[in-house]
Amino acid sequence: MMRVGLTGGIGSGKSTVANALRQLGVPVYDSDRRARDLMEGEDGLRAAITELLGPGAYEGKTLNRPFIASRVFDDPSMLEALNALVHPVVRADFESWAEGQSAPYVVQEAAVLFENGGYRGLDRMVLVTAPEDERIRRVMLRDGVSREAVRSRMRNQWGDAKKIPLADFVIRNTELQQTLRDTRKVHRELLQLAGNALNS
Incomplete structure (x- = not known):
């Protein structure tokens, strides 16, 4: 069974992608x-x-x-x-x-899979990104915290520029319907990769 990591900085929307994958029948482990x-x-x-x-x-x-x-x-x-x-x-x-689990692949959703080295134990990595200002706005609304509090949390995570080269797939989450389309596309590619792994 293929193990796939799903990660993204705070406020990027990785939970949106995780929920979309669940709707597609993929087992998703919520690390947080x-x-x-x-x-x-x-x-x-x-x-x-x-x-x-x-x-x-x-x-x-x-x-x-x-x-x-x-x-x-x-x-x-x-x-x-x-x-x-x-x-x-x-x-x-x-x-x-x-x-x-019994599925072609499973997903581990976690905020810091690159930072903690956990990605090395996984077969593929999916990174969710969004512009920093949008991420800050989302977290301020979601958690009722100040801009500086969000920035403080962000300082403990790598920036996207450092994570993108390590990712197999990048989903830019700025518009929901496009994010869902991109998630379905990644899902199809992961199913193909999982099938190839089984047949090799």
Whole structure:
């Protein structure tokens, strides 16, 4: 089974593409959602995060997301340390999930597959892009945060110029109907690649 990564900077619209792929019958693993589940549900991971960030990281067994954001978004070394705890657990969970699927290919949706090196374990990469000003506007509306707060998050992600050369497919998400057409086109090409891999 072919494993495909789906990534894009904050506000790029990778979730739009992920949902379109789900509508086409593709199994999609939401790394961000599963990371939250694992950070709350895995005792060992929860203990390691508490040791790293302090007891304020949780309210009971629930992630204190504003506290964690305040600790890591302006401290690259702390963010790197947190990711070093979480990403291997998510990767193992994805592999276990993928083994249970029956489809020509599966998708791992994640914000930082290039930044954390996770793309190296995948067969193909799809990158979703959008102009920076549009991405900032979307996140401000979605999360009710300031422009500077969005820029702070963006600083922890690579720019598109660095990611595009590593991607097999690039979907520019500026107009919904065009994005959906481009997603269907990429889907057809991935099905063909998956079929060729099976027959080789």
